[in-house]
Amino acid sequence: MKYKKKDRQNKLVEMIEETPFITDEELAKKFGVSIQTIRLDRLELSIPELRERIKNVANKNWNEELRALPVEEVIGEVVNLELDNLAISILDIKEEHVFSRNKIARGHHLFAQANSLAVAVINDELALTANAEINFTRPVKVGERVVAKASVIDQDKNRTIIEVKSYVQDELVFEGKFYMFRSAEK
Amino acid sequence: MKYKKKDRQNKLVEMIEETPFITDEELAKKFGVSIQTIRLDRLELSIPELRERIKNVANKNWNEELRALPVEEVIGEVVNLELDNLAISILDIKEEHVFSRNKIARGHHLFAQANSLAVAVINDELALTANAEINFTRPVKVGERVVAKASVIDQDKNRTIIEVKSYVQDELVFEGKFYMFRSAEK
DNA sequence: ATTACTATTAGGACCTAGTCATAATAGTGG
DNA sequence: CCACTATTATGACTAGGTCCTAATAGTAAT
Incomplete structure (x- = not known):
């Protein structure tokens, strides 16, 4: 019970890395906690909100400096x-x-x-x-x-x-x- | 006289293609029209809202990352x-x-x-x-x-x-x- | 048991960047 | 001037949050 929070936060990081397009609401359901708890977790872990995460993924593709070669063609x-x-x-x-x-x-x-x-x-x-x-x-x-x-x-x-x-x-x-x-x- | 409607809409399509991460507000300023006009334009041209556009770019990126290399035991x-x-x-x-x-x-x-x-x-x-x-x-x-x-x-x-x-x-x-x-x- | 503390939950105000619907106004062509 | 299109305004509502305050639950040490 003592490590519950830690465990959840670790799983949270994993889950968001795997499926970054997930809302706090969905996360809250998956973990059986309230939305507020998820938001506290994100705050502590400095994980940005959904829209920012989406933007980050999108930006990777739209980085002006990298546009010489389409980025998707690089492994890694x-x-x-x-x-x-x-x-x-x-x-x-x-x-x-x-x-x-x-x-x-x-x-x-x-x-x-x-x-x-x-x-x-x-x-x-x-x-x-x-x-x-x-x-x-x-x-x-x-x-x-x-x-x-x-x-x-x-x-x-x-x-x-x-x-x-x-x-x-x-x-x-x-x-x-x-x-x-x-x-x-x- | 500024742009006619048709001209503005053509330019709009161009501009959104070039810089898809632009809000209606910014577009309205650039064209010297109201936000509502921009929104009518997007409606007529079936251009989705900013968040949807970002999501599309992000999704493309995400899919391409996932198919980086096939996972089978032997390639071929x-x-x-x-x-x-x-x-x-x-x-x-x-x-x-x-x-x-x-x-x-x-x-x-x-x-x-x-x-x-x-x-x-x-x-x-x-x-x-x-x-x-x-x-x-x-x-x-x-x-x-x-x-x-x-x-x-x-x-x-x-x-x-x-x-x-x-x-x-x-x-x-x-x-x-x-x-x-x-x-x-x- | 009482206190101390962390963890969790709840609520409200506010935000952005929209949607949809309705209505008023401006500008132009005939 | 009338008809029509184009534009603007307004209000109600939405998702997916932020930020802040406050209440409650659970556990640990004294």
Whole structure:
């Protein structure tokens, strides 16, 4: 009974993350408490109201700085982007990313995050991966947050070399060198 | 004389398309008319209210995030599997696999097909990709069918090397060498 | 049991960005 | 001037909240 509040608040955070388009009223019903309690919880947890949450999700897609490349084409969430220079994205490893047997992330998700970030950082309509050398340096488990950092390390007429390093906390979990084709020269 | 009704409505459509997060009040100011006029205009043009517009953008974003990568065990359909020897899978490239701009398949899908096939061919509970060298030899377009063939080319105590070649018809579109870890020895 | 404290619930005033319905007024064409 | 459209005004109502105050319930320590 003592931890009831805590438990509820933890579940609340989870639930709102999963289905952010949920009203206080619906939440109150699900938890069997009053709307006021839900609102107190949100206040304590600094979770904004429904409309703000919707706006945030919508804004992700409408961020003017990111409009060079449609954001939905990047795996993970882009948190920083300087075209032709560097980019950073975050991918939270969830159940759907891992092998059910051992809860280790499937390689192709880490690859997808890195590869799509490499595409995003290139300021070009047509950016294609020609080849890549990649390394999975440490297994990533469910619940971990992978931060991928892409940086352009070489660039000539129509080829760009991009290095992507992905970390969980300070630990390197993936690194890759991507050789990309561009349509136009710089 | 300001804008005529028709003109204003045309401009209105444009403006809302450009900056969908604009209130009727702001629109009224921009056009120098009353809020009611703007609302009549929206009614005639069947443009939903601000909150609905935001919700639409948000929903689009949300759906696209959810379909980032398919969740199935193996990406593509396995048509042949001999454990510790070879495996073949087919992946039909659809709209959701390609860049909207040029209809070319995103590299990570080809990688995912190859990598998950490499995992599948290994007769082991725990098979992880350690590193890989990959080559995208030809862009794959929407509508094409990619056939991936994985074959074990070397195997020792707890490492397996797998070569995957992917074809569209007879054309090689992707090749990769995957260095995989296994938990148990053979 | 009394006090202290947290947790929960309740209520009201106010807010934004609308909806819908009704009515009055302005501007223009014939 | 009349008819008609366009515009504006007004009021009642809505969802999904915020913010503030106040009452009550439950538990813990003295």
